[in-house]
Amino acid sequence: MKTSSYLKLLMIVMTVIALAACNDATDNHNDMKHEEEMKNNEQHDEHVSDEKNGEDTSGKGMKVNAPTDFNDNAEKNLLVLNTKNVTRLNTSDPVEMAVMTSQTIWPSTHKENRPGAVILAPIKDWAISLASANLIHHPNDGPLLFIEKDNIPEITRNEIDRLNPKGNMTGAEIMVMGDVDDTVLNSLKGYEVKHIEGDEPAVFAKEIDKTYAEMNEEYPESVIVGSLEDDDRLFTTPAVNWIAHMPEPLLYVSEDGVPEATKQALEKRKGKANIYLLGPESIISKNTEEVLSEYGKVTRISGETPIENSIAFAQFKDKSTKFGWGLTDPGHGVSFISSSAPDLALAGAPFAHLGKHAPMVWLENGQLNQTHYEFFSDIKPTFKDNPTNGPYNHAFLLGNKEAISYKVQGIIDDKLEIVKEGGGEHGGH
Secondary structure (H helix, E strand, O other): OHHHHHHHHHHHHHHHHHHHHHHHHHHHHHHHHHHHHHHHHHHHHHHHHHHHOOOOOOOOOOOOOOOOOOOOOOOOOOOOOOEOOEEEEOOOOHHHHHHHHHHHHOOOOOHHHOOOOEEEEEOOOHHHHHHHHHHHOOOOOOOEEEEEOOEOOHHHHHHHHHHOOOOOOOOOOEEEEOOOOHHHHHOOOOOOEEEEOOOOHHHHHHHHHHHHHHHHOOOOOEEEEEEOOHHHHHHHOOHHHHHHHOOOOEEEEEOOEOOHHHHHHHHOOOOOEEEEEEOOOOOOOHHHHHHHHHHEEEEEEOOOOHHHHHHHHHHOOEOOOOEOOOOOOOOOEEEEEEOOOOHHHHHOHHHHOOOOOOOEEEEEOOEOOHHHHHHHHHHOOEEOOOHHHOOOOEEEEEOOOOOOOHHHHHHHHHHOOOEEOOOOOOOOO
16 A cells, blocks of 8 residues: 555656656747747848848849940930939039039028038149148038139129028138139128138148148048149049048148148147058159158058049048048949049039038049949949838039030949849839
8 A cells, every 4th residue: 555655656746847847848949949039030130121221131242244235316305414313413614513513512591501611712723722622521511612813703703692601610701722812802802701822732731731620629630641743633633522521631742752741730640640642652652651651650542543543542441540431332422523524523522521422433534444333333232122222322423425425324323223132123113
């Protein structure tokens, strides 16, 4: 009897233990299943986020090739010169281009979208005008318009009056760059005018750097250094959009080395300058680079041709200092200008300041080459299920059809278009 009771009790205990173990196993399985579901959900959320951002989650980038089958009737009976991904400013007159850019960026319909100060720069001195673009940025927040040494063109004067600048933090409504005759300054009576004089590019760039630092109450550590030589202009000009976009100046070197004014400007950084050298060694020598290294860390950004150089700058990013555009993925604005019309790049610099914050890229005498198609491959946007979420690219085309053909515009428009991941048409959209 005792043995029988003992056996029954033992069986009950063993059953309870077995059931407990089974429940633990079930709980562990459920916990593991829950963790796996959570992980899958997180991955799904990340994937959905990627879709919303238009990223190609199956592999970065999509190879973009030049078209081969063209339509000769494409330009007949055109009613518009803008296309879905390209806004063309249809002039090749830099004075007019500056005004058209101003009217696009600053509608000036009310206080909030009026500029602070208008920058007037000499049309015949590219290096002075280029350095002046640093003042486009806040706190001035205004366009760069062109003047002659002894005259303000009527179209420029009309635009100043239309803008009705509200003044920067010092009260200046007009900032006149370089050496001008008194007739220019006298014609601006009624406005609060600040005049920054000078006709030597390196000295003038130093003064612009100083002016901005005084307004901002500090010298930025990062600077761009470019060549002031006329023959090297196409290598230096891409700096214009960055200095309009960020409070970091352009300083100059020459074929003879580093001017004293540039050294003095760099000394203000007390040995901590981040110096971004724009152009290959054929433009700015290794010896000049070594001299610059005495004032801080030097990083060269370059391409062997002006086109390659402009794209290299558009794609460069220093993650440690946050300097550079870093256009290596979709969802950006880009300004395209023919290398045969470099003054238009200066006029269009404000497109980097407001709106789509676009860097500039040269077209080789208005034409595309293989380097551009490789660039388009890097920034080609894709979608998985829904193209309405973007991201979208957009181009500003600066120049008339003589400078940049409608055919080139059509190619750019197509290569910037968002497409279905893995290829194919938009399908049900």
